[in-house]
Amino acid sequence: MECQECHIRPATLHLTNVVNGQKTEMHVCEHCAKENGYVSYGQEGYSLHNLLSGLFHMNPSTVQGHKHFSQAPAALACPKCGLTYNEFTRIGKFGCASCYETFEDNLNPIFRRVHSGNTKHEGKIPKRMGSGIEKKRKIAAYRESMQQFIQEEEFEKAAELRDKIRLLEQQSDEQEEGDS
Amino acid sequence: MSLENFMSDAISPWMKENGPDCDIVMSSRIRLARNFENRTFPLIAKAEDLDDVLDFFQESYQDADFNDRGKLQFLRIADLSPIEKKVFVEKHLISPHLAEHAEEAGVLLSESEQVSIMVNEEDHLRIQLYLPGFQLRKALSEAFEVDDWLEQKITYAFDEERGYLTTCPTNVGTGLRASVMMHLPALTMTHQMNRLTPAINQLGLVVRGIYGEGSEAQGNIYQISNQITLGKSEQDIVEDLESVVSQLVEQERQARETLTEELSIQLEDRIFRSYGTLRYSRIIESKEAATCLSDVRLGIDIGYIQDMPQSILNELMVLIQPGFLQHYAKRSLSGRERDVLRASLIRERLHLENN
Numbered sequence: 001m002e003c004q005e006c007h008i009r010p011a012t013l014h015l016t017n018v019v020n021g022q023k024t025e026m027h028v029c030e031h032c033a034k035e036n037g038y039v040s041y042g043q044e045g046y047s048l049h050n051l052l053s054g055l056f057h058m059n060p061s062t063v064q065g066h067k068h069f070s071q072a073p074a075a076l077a078c079p080k081c082g083l084t085y086n087e088f089t090r091i092g093k094f095g096c097a098s099c100y101e102t103f104e105d106n107l108n109p110i111f112r113r114v115h116s117g118n119t120k121h122e123g124k125i126p127k128r129m130g131s132g133i134e135k136k137r138k139i140a141a142y143r144e145s146m147q148q149f150i151q152e153e154e155f156e157k158a159a160e161l162r163d164k165i166r167l168l169e170q171q172s173d174e175q176e177e178g179d180s
Numbered sequence: 181m182s183l184e185n186f187m188s189d190a191i192s193p194w195m196k197e198n199g200p201d202c203d204i205v206m207s208s209r210i211r212l213a214r215n216f217e218n219r220t221f222p223l224i225a226k227a228e229d230l231d232d233v234l235d236f237f238q239e240s241y242q243d244a245d246f247n248d249r250g251k252l253q254f255l256r257i258a259d260l261s262p263i264e265k266k267v268f269v270e271k272h273l274i275s276p277h278l279a280e281h282a283e284e285a286g287v288l289l290s291e292s293e294q295v296s297i298m299v300n301e302e303d304h305l306r307i308q309l310y311l312p313g314f315q316l317r318k319a320l321s322e323a324f325e326v327d328d329w330l331e332q333k334i335t336y337a338f339d340e341e342r343g344y345l346t347t348c349p350t351n352v353g354t355g356l357r358a359s360v361m362m363h364l365p366a367l368t369m370t371h372q373m374n375r376l377t378p379a380i381n382q383l384g385l386v387v388r389g390i391y392g393e394g395s396e397a398q399g400n401i402y403q404i405s406n407q408i409t410l411g412k413s414e415q416d417i418v419e420d421l422e423s424v425v426s427q428l429v430e431q432e433r434q435a436r437e438t439l440t441e442e443l444s445i446q447l448e449d450r451i452f453r454s455y456g457t458l459r460y461s462r463i464i465e466s467k468e469a470a471t472c473l474s475d476v477r478l479g480i481d482i483g484y485i486q487d488m489p490q491s492i493l494n495e496l497m498v499l500i501q502p503g504f505l506q507h508y509a510k511r512s513l514s515g516r517e518r519d520v521l522r523a524s525l526i527r528e529r530l531h532l533e534n535n
């Protein structure tokens with residue numbers, strides 16, 4: 001989604017603007033949010049806390065005129081630990097593993113910001129749940145290169161990969177049946 | 181306690197060994213953040229839940245043998261005296277955060293103090309592994325061994341998409357913070373660190389002083405670590421850090437060469453003045469002591485000062501900290517008392533070398 005102010009940068013801030021009970025959504029980039037005073041940042045870059053509150057939690061002093069911003073899922077609470085979305089944005093920390101699921105829809109912009117655009121884990125996998133995930137990663141990688149080969153009309157190589165994928169998929173099916 | 185015994189207490193056994201490039205890279209550290217799958221994270225957990233975790237560690241790991249590292253010792257931070265807590269922080273065995281949240285916190289230590297696992301820090305587990313010198317990859321593979329070993333009894337909070345789930349979004353994914361402690365006197369003297377630090381930051385790495393966030397580079401010692409934990413493999417994170425550290429090592433060597441060539445007598449003068457200050461002063465503040473120690477260490481590295489071990493900087497940097505001085509005195513000390521004791525301990529320590 002592109003920023004509705006500059007139409008250049010991607011919109012990373014999704015604000016809900018409530019005027020006289022009328023809700024309108026705003027999708028802007030960080031630059032425009034800052035320019036228009038929707039959010040405020042410190043002089044020396046910003047701490048994560050500022051970042052989180054900047055992303056989701058409008059500081060009333062910086063909101064222009066009569067505009068009032070509120071975030072939609074504020075009351076959302078984690079069923080396991082009870083942390084609300086509001087608290088999460090205020091303290092900038094998760095309360096338990098289930099918080100990740102509960103707030104899933106709002107996490108990508110945060111992770112992107114903190115981890116240079118990354119949202120997906122690429123590293124170590126716990127030994128105990130390892131083999132299944134590794135297989136999935138392998139299949140995804142094979143699929144990608146298979147598409148590449150098809151585009152380059154290297155059908156023999158693509159077929160080779162297709163067979164490998166089938167083999168891997170069969171293995172994981174058998175494993176799942178064995179598990180249940 | 182004799183000073184010699186006390187000194188051997190001041191630096192962890194692993195620190196007495198030399199590592200690659202140890203004239204510039206003092207130590208390499210790997211930290212992994214992990215949590216239990218079905219427990220509320222320590223930040224908002226109830227005291228009884230945190231006690232459960234401590235009991236689990238006590239029962240499962242007290243005196244456990246981990247590979248060839250000897251027996252592990254589990255300590256409850258609440259059982260330490262305030263001064264002991266400070267000492268643990270100054271030795272980097274626990275974080276200031278853990279010392280502050282002592283009631284429900286613990287630490288599992290290996291004999292050499294090379295492995296320290298903080299329990300109920302911001303995350304349930306913070307696995308730390310240290311190696312002397314520049315050995316990040318080795319430290320990573322050894323930290324993974326510890327991680328795999330712990331995992332035999334613990335189900336970690338892990339998600340296929342997000343990786344290891346942590347309390348703070350800045351640690352999610354690998355939970356990895358890789359860092360090195362570097363002594364960069366020549367780059368600092370030539371004002372190059374001011375230029376290099378922003379460039380290093382741009383590469384997604386953080387530069388800070390020896391005692392953590394916001395602290396200034398006491399004794400020209402800098403800690404450099406990765407910031408991004410998500411979307412890159414641990415190996416890539418470590419390799420990226422390694423390549424920056426290698427370049428810094430190279431630049432520091434060049435700066436030292438330039439200094440000795442162009443400012444030889446001024447540099448020698450500065451180093452020996454600092455040496456004199458350490459040998460003869462009766463009152464010394466920690467900041468001045470750190471600066472002088474850095475000069476003396478540089479003097480040892482480039483050969484102006486002989487018959488003095490390189491490790492003197494590592495040792496004395498810990499020894500001159502307030503916690504250690506009070507540990508030695510076995511009571512709390514006023515600022516002035518500390519400055520006097522600091523000066524006298526440094527004199528004695530240098531004297532030991534000249535006998």
Ligand SMILES: [Zn+2]
Pocket residue numbers: 003004005006007008009028029030031032033
């Ligand atoms: Zn814009």
Ligand SMILES: [Zn+2]
Pocket residue numbers: 078079080081082083094095096097098099100
């Ligand atoms: Zn939760």
